[in-house]
């Protein structure tokens with residue numbers, strides 16, 4: 001079984017974003033790029049499947065600029081066997097990415113495509129199900145448990161109000177949630193080894209007409225800063241005045 | 247022009263969040279409501295009395311039951327040509343199905359919409375709520391998932407919308423449904439609760455996290471947690487509030503031992519009132535709170551509990 005893992009690079013979420021009024025693109029220049037945290041979880045799961053002898057090969061793919069090579073090398077150091085970069089400009093819309101990923105999934109004849117439930121930069125959360133729709137493969141989102149049995153994969157989904165148990169036939173697309181695993185760190189020898197590995201470069205599919213245009217960004221509305229209360233009694237008095245306590 | 251609102255499903259039941267998607271839909275055009283899945287009869291009954299719904303399209307049972315995301319996406323894509331907008335709530339149901347519809351129709355959905363400026367322009371938060379993007383639609387039908395916290399539920403009306411029936415398409419490859427397992431908590435849902443008491447790493451141990459639950463119960467509220475608390479094993483993952491958890495907007499949010507990281511604030515900013523209880527005066531949660539109390543959380547929570555208890559017994 002071959003597992004393909006989609007890797008998105010995002011600006012370090014620990015670095016605050018500064019936005020002026022009316023900016024078309026958010027300036028994140030100089031902010032270090034990291035692998036989207038959910039994609040590390042997806043990769044960790046794929047590597048574990050290989051370690052258990054269930055997956056034969058783990059391939060990582062990113063759809064982004066040349067500068068994302070570094071994140072793919074990190075993915076190799078974390079245990080991926082091969083890496084593919086579909087070279088494109090930064091900030092393509094999810095449809096372009098999904099088209100690129102689905103073409104790659106077919107070319108690679110993978111049996112399982114793993115993605116993150118959301119990119120923590122834009123929070124679209126759509127690339128997984130869009131890719132599944134394009135491929136016509138069954139899908140499961142928000143997955144916190146994966147069990148592969150002959151030709152099938154049983155999953156547990158974290159849905160509002162509880163869990164959803166589902167069986168998918170392979171090939172399938174799965175987007176992963178936080179509870180699935182805790183990703184390992186890449187060891188120094190593996191990081192050194194990954195430096196010498198080659199990354200396959202591919203061309204993106206023909207672009208589609210845009211679905212929308214992000215015309216501008218603005219800072220969020222600020223909550224007017226509140227007041228200090230000196231005691232629990234004063235707090236209760238204020239909350240009563242606002243009528244929010246039972 | 248017409249809007250197709252897809253009713254949300256919550257563990258196989260009608261979701262109260264559907265009424266919020268209807269409100270968003272009416273801000274765009276004339277709303278038809280699509281209901282499917284288990285208890286679709288109940289969903290149709292709950293939907294046809296919502297203000298603004300002009301017709302209910304009810305999917306009748308087919309060979310696959312309950313219909314999977316794959317089936318439902320196929321149905322929605324089949325109806326798409328009659329609509330200028332297709333709208334769901336951005337919950338785990340809506341995000342799952344709308345993404346797939348986007349793949350079928352070759353349109354990227356605009357997700358997490360928190361404001362509708364006009365029939366072609368919406369806003370959505372990005373970068374953990376540190377910026378708000380203004381997005382102009384360019385392909386139709388346009389696919390939107392809306393944040394339930396940003397839209398009030400549609401009111402009920404006496405004029406019941408007529409119900410039309412649709413058959414499920416056959417032969418769509420899909421997952422095999424093995425069941426829903428509701429969380430065991432008897433407390434109100436994070437999505438619904440008027441009051442949320444949330445706890446952070448200041449709670450130290452799962453046992454002391456009970457402090458949060460006790461206070462929530464006294465207030466008739468829901469329990470929430472930070473990612474820090476979840477990672478430390480203090481609270482289960484489904485209670486996590488924030489950018490990568492649930493987005494909430496109760497009338498009253500009380501944060502105990504929570505620093506107020508950007509990613510947590512992303513999930514609580516739309517709350518009616520925010521209260522911070524943290525012994526560190528420099529904690530960022532104090533800066534966004536309507537009322538902030540610099541105090542030891544255990545002392546403060548037990549005093550607040552006593553006061554609420556005394557009221558109950560009165």
Ligand SMILES: Cc1cc2nc3c(=O)[nH]c(=O)nc-3n(C[C@H](O)[C@H](O)[C@H](O)COP(=O)(O)OP(=O)(O)OC[C@H]3O[C@@H](n4cnc5c(N)ncnc54)[C@H](O)[C@@H]3O)c2cc1C
Pocket residue numbers: 013014037120445446447448449471472473474475486487488489490491492502503504505506507508509510513523524525526529541542543544
């Ligand atoms: C990509 C990404 C996504 C994330 N998503 C989320 C998310 O969805 N939700 C989320 O919550 N976080 C999220 N985080 C994590 C977030 O950045 C913070 O690490 C987390 O919110 C911190 O949790 P905390 O406030 O419980 O812990 P801490 O930051 O450790 O704060 C604990 C606070 O408790 C106070 N305290 C301690 N003891 C007491 C006491 N006895 N009395 C009173 N106060 C006390 C301390 O002063 C401190 O301020 C995300 C991070 C990343 C990078």
Ligand SMILES: Nc1ncnc2c1ncn2[C@@H]1O[C@H](COP(=O)(O)O)[C@@H](O)[C@H]1O
Pocket residue numbers: 006007008009036038039061062063064094097114115116117118119120122123124125126127128
């Ligand atoms: N440009 C990209 N290259 C590779 N994978 C991506 C890309 N964008 C999104 N993904 C994958 O899709 C998931 C969801 O991202 P998004 O839909 O952007 O929120 C991510 O966690 C990745 O696994």
